[in-house]
Amino acid sequence: MIVDNDLLSIQQARILAENAHEAQKELATFPQEKLDEIVEHIADAVEEHAEELAIMSHEETDGGKWQDKLVKNRFVCNQVRKELRGMRCVGVIKEDSQKKITDIGVPVGVIAALCPVTGPVSTTVYNTLIAIKSGNGVIFSPHPGAVKSIGRVLDIMIKAGESCGLPEGCLSYLETVTKSGTCELMNHRNVSLVMVTGVPGMIQYAQKTGKPVIYGGTGNGPAFIERTADIGQAVKDIIASKTFDNGIAPSAEQSIVVDSCVAENVRQSLNSCGAYFMSESEAEALAELFIAPDGQRRKGMAGQSAQVLARRAGFTIPENTTVLVAERKYVSDTDPYYREFLSPVLALYVEDDWMHACEKCIELLLHERNAHTLVIHSADEDVILQFALKKPVGRLLVNTPAAFGGMGATTNLFPSMTLGSSSAGFGITSDNVSPMNLIYIRKVGCGVRRAEEVLGQSGQAGGQYKVKDNDSNMVQVIQQILQKAIEAIDDPADR
Secondary structure (H helix, E strand, C coil), X not given: CCCCHHHHHHXXXXXXXXXXXXXXXXXXXXXXXXXXXXXXXXXXXXXXXXXXXXXXXXXXXXXXXXXXXXXXXXXXHXXXXXXXXXXXXXXXXXXXXXXXEEEEEEECCEXXXXXXXXXXXXXXXXXXXXXXHCCCEEEEECCHHHHHHHHHHHHHHHHHHHHCCCCCCCEEECCCCCHHHHHHHHHCCCCCEEEEECCHHHHHHHHCCCCCEEEECCCCCEEEECCCCCHHHHHHHHHHHHHHHHHCCCCCCCEEEEEHHHXXXXXXXXXXCCEEECCHHHHHHHHHHHECCCCCECCCCCXXXXXXXXXXXXXXXXXXXXXXXXXXXXXXXXXXXXXXXXXXXXXEEEXXXXXXXXHHHHHHHHHCCCCCEEEEECCCHHHXXXXXXXXXXXXXXXXXXXXXXXXXXXXXXXXXXXXXXXXXXXXXXXXXXXXXXXXEEEEEECCCCCHHHHHHCCCEECCEECCCHHHHXXXXXXXXXXXXXXXXXXXXXXX
């Protein structure tokens, strides 16, 4: 029998959205303590399978390193979980007794979540934990290139969650994944928010839903090495970051911008850390692997090692090579190295001073509107401040490896696998996305002034308003109505 997968996926999306809507109503009644218990139970279950899931996702996607994927899986199950403990997302989350204001956390409802092929397991687990923590239902549309590993981890989490009281239907996923089904899910009336993590091809469809969209994108983020930096440490940080999971972390450096007076020191440090400087012909051959003549990205290149990339491009590199470096002068549409290569490949630009470097970084950040993450290695606090003030970027990292600093492993940013893009119109936040991005805050304000005090501050003189002649009749009528209302409130007989 011939099966129309588009129709099947659309039908699944409708059923899942309707079921999640009903189940989330029950979940929304759970106190924070019960939600926390479910989160702990889910994280425990995933942790038991962390290595199996890392190997499975590596084999399915043919990208990155399973050992590094294991690090990310454990990061979510441990460091993220610790950060979530004690955080209040629903019910009373803040009280100001002095101002008599109370904040109430309210779940947004049902979330449609799209996860990437680059970090299928860790991102799916993370988005599940923060959704349940904040009392939301979540339905996943797995990336077509990682259906098996995403489905496997979701099955583990669904079983663990429901055994601990998670209402059936609160956590689910499309088993038949098509673009039509995913669009149906995002547009469904019972879905309140769309979260797109690392799937840039779907962001335009998410935007057309008219719903709030959280876009955890990737980006062509540069790292600036300023003259006062610890050059050796800066280069080590960049290499460690760019080789982690073969360069597919969303905040990992895509290029290096160097202060000219320390450029030779940077080159020497890169060489000592295993970087291979490509000739122009080698750089062109490599770029053709990533970018087709029509400008489209070729599939199957993300997360490949430097050795695999060089072999495919037709040149030989030393066995100990860690990253491939292409020295460039300009950012232009004719040079593919301004674009993001999710692999251990770096462009290197040399600028006369920090001001020119600042402009180069802005060019790189804005060229594809992927202003995601920027790193600066410097000991000059004034230069760092100028970068922080001027750069159109979601997060500025200082003296740290970008892949780890962006996700909150080597910084005190919120530990997250969904990093908001700062590009205008691409999403509602540039935060390291947390449970607090998945709630509404209901404000409760107690009266601290009487109505007559407010009226007395509105232009009254001697108990009468100062008005223009042509407005006097209307204002007198309004004054009489307000006065009667105040007298009625103050009359003990009416209490």
